[in-house]
Amino acid sequence: MTDRFQFTLNATDGAARTGVIDTPRGQIRTPAFMPVGTAATVKAMMPESVRETGADILLGNTYHLMLRPGAERVDRLGGLHRFMNWDRPILTDSGGFQVMSLASLRKLTEEGVTFASHIDGSKHVLTPERSMEIQRLLGSDIVMAFDECPALPASEEEVANSMRLSMRWAQRSRDAFGDRPGHALFGIMQGGVTRDLREESAKALTGIGFDGYAVGGLAVGEGQEAMFGVLDYAPGFLPQDKPRYLMGVGKPDDIVGAVQRGIDMMDCVLPSRSGRTGQAWTRRGQVNIKNARHQDDPRPLDENCTCPACRSYSRGYLHHVFRAGEMISGMLLTWHNLHYYQELMAGLRAAIAEGRLDGFVADFHAARAEGDIEPLA
Template identity: 90%
Template sequence: MTTRFNFTLQATDGAARTGVIDTPRGAIRTPAFMPVGTAATVKAMLPESVAATGADILLGNTYHLMLRPTAERIARLGGLHRFMNWSKPILTDSGGFQVMSLAGLRKLTEEGVTFSSHVDGSKHHLTPERSMEIQRLLGSDIVMCFDECPALPATEAEVAASMRMSMRWAERSRDAFGDRPGHALFGIMQGGVTRDLREESAQALQAIGFDGYAVGGLAVGEGQEAMFGVLDYAPGFLPVDKPRYLMGVGKPDDIVGAVQRGIDMMDCVLPSRSGRTGQAWTPRGQVNIKNARHQDDPRPLDEDCTCPCCTGYSRAYLHHVFRAREMISGMLLTWHNLHYYQQLMAGLREAIAAGRLDDFVADFHARRAEGDIEPI
């Protein structure tokens, strides 16, 4: 078992890359999809079930955990891994994105952000230094530096000012993180959809020096075309020998497009949130289990899928338990969705290693274009 954090690039196909991130808690195969465990749980899933889908790493949420149950309590109870019974790596975000979404409840200064808790209205002050302290108390393996993510649309001047403050915060985060062998700190590139600002941000981050680099400020409402437009150049501004993490992405076709453009890591609440709202993801696109067409259908969601949902349960049953608001509905659909996402990542890794990514992507889009199986 390694005692260090290390990234090894194993193969490339065009801009796409496959490799391994070694951490003291285990290896992360890239491209990697990280299920989101916002409040120290991937909703509707046992941790061992999440591992069984093929996930190598989870994402935890600094903002939510600092408010409840608090980072100090988690530290007293042995850290986040023990607290939530997850032995593999955990990445924690910095809290910046959640604070952005609290626009009406926050006050932003150069020092940091003061905001009111959405839980009980209590006042909190989050700075780069405090974010590093919280993530140290949680014991996460990959720590994100504290940044400000401007809500789009914004003027170029607003995006530039925000990005430059984030770069100053990145330096403060690096200083506060200190020397923590076996733990990694990632910087976050900002700059909206402006190429010059993205390049300036990437250069500023590399001057500080990080263990990995995230592309932030995307998947915030700009649309896939604009996001891919940025990803056509932004990963190229980052070091080849460090992991590249696209935050908050996304739908399966977003993931495939991001991997084609050189992204190594992604996270999104979509597979678990969709599962709780009756949406399933399959190679043939999305299935809405709420629809009456499924009520007499004895077939599985996907006859080629090996997850417990597809090997044990029919569409008719899934339709019934969703309509009846039974807890097992969200459990089965979330398991299926996470399994599908991890199978997609495994397929991408294999295709890149074999130099046949273009064929894989063509097949991916062709199967989605077929749409769901015909109703009975």
């Protein structure tokens, strides 16, 4: 255990990296996938079950928690870790993305954003200083700088102006964060899909100095090809000795491609959201358990998977409970999806450490190309 935040790079394979982030609440093995606990819970999962899947760190949402139950209330109740019964590291986002995507009647100024809650219409103001205060009250281990996420498509001028505003807010976030031993502050690179803007953003952030750096403003509808195009150069603008976090990604093939390009951390609601809507991610691609082909199938989702859904239940049962609207459907499929994601991360870490990432990636794509097992006759 350490009393401070520290990143150690253990091995590289091409641009891909594997290492460990040490925090006072435990180690985070990288590349890491962070399940999203939006409202202080990973939907349909107990915290100890999330840990069983192999997750080292969770993500919490500043925007949602400030609106309900309120950051001050979480603080009075012992902080986010105690509140949600998760004693390992937690990263909180800054609230910027949710304000842009969820809030109504928002007004953006140099100072910050004024907006109406999507829950009850109440008015709130979020500034870099208030975002730092909320995240301090929550007690998260990794705090994200407050930034603006422009809605795409946008003109290059709009993206540039937004990025520069985010860089000014990054400095204010750094100043407001202060000195908090054992806690880390990450800056967020912006700049859309324009190389010069990404480089300008990275220089501004590294000039300020952060404990880690995120690549923001991707996975917002630009498509995988454009995202990978940015990731071909953007991580290289960031310090080698700090973690690199790609926000809001993604599908398994997005994750593999991002890791190949030097990303260390990712998060996405996809495994849990897909689980609740009858979608399972397997090494042979996606399975839609809603389909009638599964109703008489006694086989597991994936015979090589050791999660509870695959170990103890058939496709026929999973089809039935989804169709019947039973809660256990979302619980089992979410557990399976999170288990699959964490197994993928463990495979990537081992492949990088052993210098065989190219072979691992080739096998990953070959298995997905096979598609799901044949239906029973």
